[in-house]
Amino acid sequence: MSDDAIGEGSAGGSARRTFRTRLDEQVTEVDDEVASRRKRRSEPLARSEPMLPNRNATEVQPPVARRSRRGWIVALLLVLAAAGAALWLHPLQVQQQSGHRGGGRFRGGGDLAQPVAVASVTQADIPIVLEALGTVTPLSTVTLRAQVSGQITQIGFTEGQNVKKGDFLAQIDDRTLTASLHQWQGQLEHDQALLADAKLDLDRDLKLTSNAITQQAVDLQRATVQSDEGTVVSDQAQIEAVQVNIANSHITAPADGRIGLRLVDQGNYVTPGDSTGIAVIAQMSPMSVLFSLPEDSLAQVLEQTHGNAGLKASLFDRNDTKQIxxxxxxxxxxxxxxxxxxxxxxxxxxxxxxxxxxxxxxNVHLLVRTLTGVSVLPNAAIQHGAPGTFVYQLNDDSTVSVKTVTLGPGNATVTQLLAGLPQGAKVVVDGVDRLKDGAKVTVPDNGAAPAPGGSGAAPQPQATGEGSAAGGAPAASAGNNTPAVNPAGAPAMSNGQGTGPAGAGAGAAGDASGGKQGHRHHRDGNGLRNGGAGNAGAPDNGGDSGASQ
Structure with missing residues (x-):
């Protein structure tokens, strides 16, 4: 036992002896007071004092009631004294307990090695993905509107139906248009007859001798023929316009797609100025997605495409969990x-x-490029502080050293290591909150978990922990939160559920990513969007919850 502990124990014993002495003195004073009152009651009344009538005898409290009241007073004093002693001694006990715990956390652990989990610096492929929020937008969206005025006499589609270009959708009453067409056709025949007569007169005038008809008459007849020709052309144009309106009264699908809800029912009168239309057709295949990227990310997209599209894009649902x-x-x-x-x-x-x-x-995931065969570092090992960006490297003598590192782009699980550590170096991924430069640590034989590859949905590096040497407590299980059973039959706790200062198992974070990790949030070398690792359970606490770094 250390001198500090002996001194604290002596101080606690002296305090308890002082408290007992004071309590004995208070009890003695109470007993003396009670004896004095009994003596005064036992003395006979003076002869000069008259005897009280019997009718007033009921006003004097009996001895039993007085003894009961004195018992309550004594009990209350004892309770108050015990409560004061507890409040007086409690800060000393808390100070002693915090002193025992603080020895390992704030003094570098003293002679006790801290249990940690480590992973190795390896080579892997890292896909560089840009994420954005997008909206599904059809390549073609058409609103059906009436191009002629009239009453809708027939609806030829079902709501939600897939239609092809040219399919019949609705019919507008075209009887007025048909009558107008017949009228213009009759006018055309009339004007054509006048044109034919004018041409015959012009031919006869040209065959006559110059003495029989003047040149002025010939020119006038020639102008009449040209006028009749223009009238015939105008009649033909009017007929074509009426035919177009008749065709527009027969509404067909202008494009392939799915038709939506009917906006106008049969029997309503529609005009070309109606803003609602009859229905809406949206092209369903292929489908486009519009999304936006920050202007800082535009350079790397243009670098890969050189102005031409072709990068692979993946869509995930609104929760960013399922690829669709x-x-x-x-x-x-x-x-x-x-x-x-x-x-x-x-x-x-x-x-x-x-x-x-x-x-x-x-959610849109745009794959910009893939870094192949680069050194990767688990995100759980990356720390940020006064030295900058650093990690705790495991040395051969079971101590850790602070190493500053230079990082490149990464994804949700690993980050490219540009400089600072050699290939195969072991770094602490769990338990870093209890470490400092030069601290002693313990790791299991299989504690060095290889860093995963960065491609696809690679799993997080597995972080394993072990119990401290004292007490032989079970080691914490790695992986999921399923309790494991140690050889002694006691279940090992996962996710930092170690208890007690006597070497309870340190919990290893099974995911080493601290919750959801921002789910698939990737970094482009400048941003730090990776999720933090869940802290392992320290011997003096029940484990810290994972926090985003």
Whole structure:
């Protein structure tokens, strides 16, 4: 036992002896007071004092009631004294307990090694993905509107029906238009007859001798023929216009797609000026998605495309958990929005299964490039503080050293290591909150978990921990939160559920990512959007919850 502990124990014993002495003195004083009162009651009354009548005898309290009251007073004094002693001694006990715990946390652990979990610096492929929020937008959206005025006499579609271009949709009453067509056809025949007569007169005038008819008459007849020809052409134009209106009264689908709800019922009178229209047709396949990226990300997109589209794009649902479609980048807008500092992009998806719906909210993952065969560092090992960006490297003598590192782009699980550590170096991924430069640590034989590859949905590096040497407590299990059973039969706790200062198992974070990790939030070398690792349970606490770094 250390001198500090002996001194604190002596101080506690002296305090308890002082408290007992004071309590004995208070009890003695109470007993003396009670004996004095009994003696006064036992003395006979003076002869000069008259005897009280019997009728007033009821006003004197009996001895039993007085003894009961004195017992309550004594009990109350004892309770108050015990409460004061507890409050007086409690700060000393808290100070002693905090002193025992603080020895390992604030003094570098003293002679006790801290249990940690480590992972190795390895090589892997890192996909660089840009994420954005997008809206599903059809490539073609058509609102059916009447081009002629009239009453709707027939509806030829069902709401929600998939239609093809040219399919019949609605009919407007065209009887007035048909009558107008017949009228103009009759007028055309009349004007054609006049034109034929004028041409005959012109031929006869040209055959006559110059003495029989003047040149003025010939010119006048020639002008009459030309006038009749213009009238015939005008009649033909009027007929064509009426025929177009008759065709417009027979409404057909202008494009392939799915027709929406009917906006006008049969029997209503419609005009070309109606704003609502009859129905809306939206093209469902292929389907496009509009999304925006910050202008800072535009350079790396243009670098890979050189102005041409073709980057792979993946769509996830609004919760960013389930992939629903894959497609390609089609086009990039030609200007940046000055109000938001973003640029719009359009990606196209086949949508053969109909999973995408117009105006649907989705998450777009645009794969810009893939870093192949680069050194990667688990995100759980990366720390930020006064030295800058650093990690705790495990040395051969079971101590840790602070190493500053230079990082590149990364994803939700790993980050590219540019400089600072050699290949295969072991870094602490769990238990870093109890460490400092030069602190002693313990790791299990299988504590060095290889860092995962960065491609696809690679799993987080597995972090394993062990119990401290004292007490032989079970080691914490790695992986999921399922309790494991140690050889002694006691369940090992996961996720930092170690208890007690006697070497209880330190919990290893099974995911080393601290909750959701911002789910698929990737970094481009400048941002730090990775999720933090869940802290392992220290021997003096029940484990810290994962916190985003």
């Amino acid at each position: 479609a894959e497609g390609a980048l089609q086009t990039i807008d030609n200007q940046i929005d000055p109000t938001t500092g973003t640029v719009k992009l359009r990606a196209v998806f086949p949508n053969t299964d109909g999973a995408l719906y117009p105006n649907q909210f989705v």
